[in-house]
Amino acid sequence: xxxxxxxxxxxxxxxxxxxxxxxxxxxxxxxxxxxxxxxxxxxxxxxxxxxxxxxxxxxxxxxxxxxxxxxxxxxxxxxxxxxxxxxxxxxxxxxxxxxxxxxxxxxxxxxxxxxxxxxxxxxxxxxxxxxxxxxxxxxxxxxxxxxxxxxxxxxxxxxxxxxxxxxxxxxxxxxxxxxxxxxxxxxxxxxxxxxxxxxxxxxxxxxxxxxxxxxxxxxxxxxxxxxxxxxxxxxxxxxxxxxxxxxxxxxxxxxxxxxxxxxxxxxxxxxxxxxxxxxxxxxxxxxxxxxxxxxxxxxxxxxxxxxxxxxxxxxxxxxxxxxxxxxxxxxxxxxxxxxxxxxxxxxxxxxxxxxxxxxxxxxxxxxx
Amino acid sequence: xxxxxxxxxxxxxxxxxxxxxxxxxxxxxxxxxxxxxxxxxxxxxxxxxxxxxxxxxxxxxxxxxxxxxxxxxxxxxxxxxxxxxxxxxxxxxxxxxxxxxxxxxxxxxxxxxxxxxxxxxxxxxxxxxxxxxxxxxxxxxxxxxxxxxxxxxxxxxxxxxxxxxxxxxxxxxxxxxxxxxxxxxxxxxxxxxxxxxxxxxxxxxxxxxxxxxxxxxxxxxxxxxxxxxxxxxxxxxxxxxxxxxxxxxxxxxxxxxxxxxxxxxxxxxxxxxxxxxxxxxxxxxxxxxxxxxxxxxxxxxxxxxxxxxxxxxxxxxxxxxxxxxxxxxxxxxxxxxxxxxxxxxxxxxxxxxxxxxxxxxxxxxxxx
Numbered sequence: 001x002x003x004x005x006x007x008x009x010x011x012x013x014x015x016x017x018x019x020x021x022x023x024x025x026x027x028x029x030x031x032x033x034x035x036x037x038x039x040x041x042x043x044x045x046x047x048x049x050x051x052x053x054x055x056x057x058x059x060x061x062x063x064x065x066x067x068x069x070x071x072x073x074x075x076x077x078x079x080x081x082x083x084x085x086x087x088x089x090x091x092x093x094x095x096x097x098x099x100x101x102x103x104x105x106x107x108x109x110x111x112x113x114x115x116x117x118x119x120x121x122x123x124x125x126x127x128x129x130x131x132x133x134x135x136x137x138x139x140x141x142x143x144x145x146x147x148x149x150x151x152x153x154x155x156x157x158x159x160x161x162x163x164x165x166x167x168x169x170x171x172x173x174x175x176x177x178x179x180x181x182x183x184x185x186x187x188x189x190x191x192x193x194x195x196x197x198x199x200x201x202x203x204x205x206x207x208x209x210x211x212x213x214x215x216x217x218x219x220x221x222x223x224x225x226x227x228x229x230x231x232x233x234x235x236x237x238x239x240x241x242x243x244x245x246x247x248x249x250x251x252x253x254x255x256x257x258x259x260x261x262x263x264x265x266x267x268x269x270x271x272x273x274x275x276x277x278x279x280x281x282x283x284x285x286x287x288x289x290x291x292x293x294x295x296x297x298x299x300x301x302x303x304x305x306x307x308x309x310x311x312x313x314x315x316x317x318x319x320x321x322x323x324x325x326x327x328x329x330x331x332x333x334x335x336x337x338x339x340x341x342x343x344x345x346x347x348x349x350x351x352x353x354x355x356x357x358x359x360x361x362x363x364x365x366x367x368x
Numbered sequence: 369x370x371x372x373x374x375x376x377x378x379x380x381x382x383x384x385x386x387x388x389x390x391x392x393x394x395x396x397x398x399x400x401x402x403x404x405x406x407x408x409x410x411x412x413x414x415x416x417x418x419x420x421x422x423x424x425x426x427x428x429x430x431x432x433x434x435x436x437x438x439x440x441x442x443x444x445x446x447x448x449x450x451x452x453x454x455x456x457x458x459x460x461x462x463x464x465x466x467x468x469x470x471x472x473x474x475x476x477x478x479x480x481x482x483x484x485x486x487x488x489x490x491x492x493x494x495x496x497x498x499x500x501x502x503x504x505x506x507x508x509x510x511x512x513x514x515x516x517x518x519x520x521x522x523x524x525x526x527x528x529x530x531x532x533x534x535x536x537x538x539x540x541x542x543x544x545x546x547x548x549x550x551x552x553x554x555x556x557x558x559x560x561x562x563x564x565x566x567x568x569x570x571x572x573x574x575x576x577x578x579x580x581x582x583x584x585x586x587x588x589x590x591x592x593x594x595x596x597x598x599x600x601x602x603x604x605x606x607x608x609x610x611x612x613x614x615x616x617x618x619x620x621x622x623x624x625x626x627x628x629x630x631x632x633x634x635x636x637x638x639x640x641x642x643x644x645x646x647x648x649x650x651x652x653x654x655x656x657x658x659x660x661x662x663x664x665x666x667x668x669x670x671x672x673x674x675x676x677x678x679x680x681x682x683x684x685x686x687x688x689x690x691x692x693x694x695x696x697x698x699x700x701x702x703x704x705x706x707x708x709x710x711x712x713x714x715x716x717x718x719x720x721x722x723x724x725x726x727x728x729x730x731x732x733x734x735x736x
Binding site: 073075076077078080105106107108110112148149150151152153155163165173175177178179180181182198200201203206207208225226227230231232234235236237238239241242244245249250251252255256257273274284285286288289290294295298299301302305306309310311312313315317318319321 | 441443444445446448473474475476478480516517518519520521523531533541543545546547548549550566568569571574575576593594595598599600602603604605606607609610612613617618619620623624625641642652653654656657658662663666667669670673674677678679680681683685686687689
């Protein structure tokens with residue numbers, strides 16, 4: 001059973017909650033739009049379900065509701081941004097605006113961010129560049145849930161990479177991928193339903209491959225994209241490592257096993273080498289390479305050729321990265337966002353505690 | 369049985385061969401160093417074994433030995449380079465130099481390349497930036513051997529990405545990865561030995577998963593990193609697509625199924641939308657983000673923490689991307705490069721035809 005709430009009402013509710021924890025109206029607007037873009041695009045694990053988590057970070061003194069976000073170093077095409085412990089949902093849009101402004105000046109802009117917090121979905125931030133007619137790149141590190149190939153220790157986060165590319169009459173190409181085989185959200189679904197995970201998703205505490213979806217919480221780990229060495233897990237490991245280095249070693253944030261956890265009840269790592277978590281953003285102006293209309297015409301051609309590829313038996317069509325999320329956004333923007341019971345309970349608790357009216361919705365899927 | 373030839377002798381031989389097909393002494397030196405870096409680093413499929421392939425490309429009129437390589441568009445941080453049909457082994461170093469020069473000026477440099485040919489291994493080019501104290505990025509598209517997820521048609525090359533990052537006292541981090549589950553070279557070894565490929569590497573002509581290593585040559589395809597949808601192949605597909613777009617849609621080269629093949633006997637695709645094959649390079653100055661000594665100290669810390677991670681049972685240690693290739697380079701730089709019989713025969717044929725003395729070597733592994 002799920003409660004269907006319109007995007008607008010959920011946005012207004014989220015906006016109020018952020019203000020109640022001391023975030024300015026403008027920053028709360030920025031944070032709400034970034035957070036709910038996950039729900040709109042179907043990445044339920046990173047959306048409003050995490051609102052209570054952000055509130056707890058603030059309550060635990062791990063997130064600063066009124067940060068002085070600033071550029072601490074720059075060149076014509078680069079900057080390092082200090083997020084001052086603010087919500088990543090506010091820090092990341094600031095940093096992406098810096099990248100876009102630099103791209104306007106010198107063709108591209110590249111911004112590494114220190115002292116931030118979790119920023120929601122990478123796709124939202126990369127798409128800010130697309131709205132400015134540019135290619136957008138966004139990545140972030142996260143607390144360690146993933147093992148390098150051959151490691152029994154978790155040293156990397158799910159470290160997503162998003163690259164978003166504008167097209168002409170076709171919708172943009174949006175590749176938004178965690179550098180693991182499986183998303184943690186999918187594992188949580190299997191945990192709730194009592195399912196079995198495919199081989200190559202997780203390993204247990206001893207480092208053995210397992211299909212038990214609860215293994216992660218029992219000290220196991222997510223596996224890098226590829227799953228095992230024979231299937232290229234060293235490549236997924238390398239990609240996660242690149243995200244970690246660009247986001248944190250370049251900016252002065254924490255990296256590897258020292259990245260602060262999202263749940264406020266999890267103790268902070270000891271001996272942290274940097275500040276907060278790190279992100280990395282890029283913006284590339286199309287006409288810094290070739291006339292934008294030419295590029296867009298060829299992107300349309302690229303997209304149409306791939307979309308019209310002959311599918312394998314049993315599959316309807318070949319998808320373009322970003323297709324599923326965009327289709328979901330069209331549906332949910334119109335009909336609303338379905339929230340599972342557990343999320344509704346969390347949000348109602350938050351609403352009561354902070355004195356915010358919980359938005360009206362309609363119950364659906366009563367059989368589930 | 370293999371012939372062990374010293375790196376210096378093989379370099380001198382390769383240098384002469386390139387000059388015999390009309391390449392200038394200087395360009396031949398550049399091309400030889402780039403090509404043989406693959407043999408040194410243990411990527412045998414992309415090294416001197418391909419020399420005959422480059423010669424055939426020239427003979428077929430598909431590679432220009434005396435190109436006018438030039439910048440056709442630029443901004444302070446970007447450029448598009450026209451390779452004029454030259455060897456990628458010469459065009460790519462030119463383009464990387466442009467990226468490095470731009471990084472010196474404005475912090476980063478980004479160069480997309482059209483009308484090139486195959487450039488050897490991505491790692492060699494990315495490492496040029498590291499030699500200048502910068503982070504280096506190199507990628508290239510290649511002729512279509514790989515299927516997008518759900519596709520029965522091959523639309524992408526193995527499209528490698530390399531990111532190389534300097535450290536302090538530790539050796540550099542060098543992630544150099546094809547965006548497929550398995551390298552084509554590994555498949556060729558299985559073909560020769562009559563082995564069985566693991567699940568997730570290839571599909572047959574109909575698009576069904578297969579373990580037959582010959583399936584690729586019978587109209588099948590390599591699978592993107594991840595193998596199948598359940599194991600994240602849509603991510604490998606997205607990564608290969610990003611490489612294709614950055615290398616070719618941004619530069620005006622051919623993309624998707626229209627990328628020219630490396631073997632000169634394979635007909636060119638029809639309806640090609642661009643010129644030659646495409647590459648993409650990036651160089652980022654470390655001190656465009658933070659003081660280089662600080663960064664290097666933290667990179668050393670990152671590397672040491674990962675290298676000292678507790679390994680899973682049965683594995684000796686956790687590796688840093690670039691470790692195996694660097695170890696191989698140390699061995700082969702000293703003791704020589706082992707060439708299989710088939711490669712020796714090819715090279716001797718080439719030597720005879722072009723009137724170049726074949727270098728002396730020593731036969732090893734007589735039992736194999």
